[in-house]
Amino acid sequence: MTKILIVADNRKRCAATTRGLELARRLGCKVEVVAFVWTSLKALELSAAERAECKQRLLNEREREMEERLAKLRSDGIKVSLKIIWEKDLVSWVKRRVAGGKYRMVVKSGRRTESLTHTPSDWQLLRECPAPVLIVAEEKWGQTEPVLAAIDLGTRSKDKLRLNRQVIEQASAVAGALDAGLKLICAVEVPRLLAELDMLEPATYAKELKQSMAPEINSLAAEFGLSRSDFVIKRGPVAKVITSEAARVRAQLVVMGTVGRRGVKARLLGNTAESVLELLRTDVLAIKP
Incomplete structure (x- = not known):
């Protein structure tokens, strides 16, 4: 225990x-x-x-x-x-x-x-x-419902792929204990500078990236007994995508990975988990790799 x-x-x-x-x-x-x-x-x-x-x-x-x-x-x-x-x-x-x-x-x-x-x-x-x-969170939405797991389906980093599984494992266990549903959210963030320089077309880039995520979605769905409909992919900055989806489904808990920066870099840029925490009106469970 x-x-x-x-x-x-x-x-x-x-x-x-x-x-x-x-x-x-x-x-x-x-x-x-x-x-x-x-x-x-x-x-x-x-x-x-x-x-x-x-x-x-x-x-x-x-x-x-x-x-x-x-x-x-x-x-x-x-x-x-x-x-x-x-x-x-x-x-x-x-x-x-x-x-x-x-x-x-x-x-x-x-x-x-x-x-x-x-x-x-x-x-x-x-x-x-x-x-x-x-x-x-001390002040929450009323009638909160599912647990929302935020994952990075576009990564090729072994550490981040392993962190995805840690996040889903924790989120699944907590959702089961709370008798709550489980939803997964992934953000597709278009490189702003490249888009501004017309070096890529945002909609096409996002569509191709979503298509490339299909094998990993299939693998995770099979591993954790999930449906493909449990996975939601949205275009936009990571923190905004997570917070907007959490608000849409009125998540009672957001589970996400965090890789902690330190020193001046952390203070000036912040982590995604910290940005989410500033905006979100619900509980956040942050997991380190």
Whole structure:
């Protein structure tokens, strides 16, 4: 039995905890809830013993709050453990915790803002966490329905082809556990510069690329027991295609692969998963190769 690591919300809302416990119950996973507490105590004119006492009081208060929350949300049959951690760097702690491969996913509520000088923990986890990361949306469409898997059918990269299968495998398992349908979306992105220079005709390019995807669609359909009608191919920028299709089918979850960029390149360009996360009003499960 694998585990799901839930990063508890610090606000009164508890979207991550609620969604994480629901998935754990349906997937048959154990749950570890971790709540982070940290504040600088240097400004207080206290002795070392007094600082330690103050720190312990904050930890105890957070533990009491979390125990009350879990008592309302916990379902029968789910094994739930709770950790209260004094830690400023949430991302580094989570990365260390899941590094051994025993966790099926990390679940965290979304904080969807970013600037060049500040990288929220959502983005850092998407780029660096070794386990799949589920970013839970606090505000969603009403009456959400299928699970939507975003894949790259035009790739010839072995790593990306393998990532396609990881995405479909995860999406299929979650869809089955949630009694939801499964749909797959692939974007055909026409190179804008070549189109602007009249070096290719966009409609013809897209049509030929779609035709070249047929063998891979047939292979994936046979491997995962899917119908060709489950695959949707649309022309346009990847992030916009995924978000528009998710909105059209009112997806309750989008599962996609992400290859994390780092440093200035990541901050200036962003990843597709991050662009999707900024636009989407539903949960996003990001999987690294």
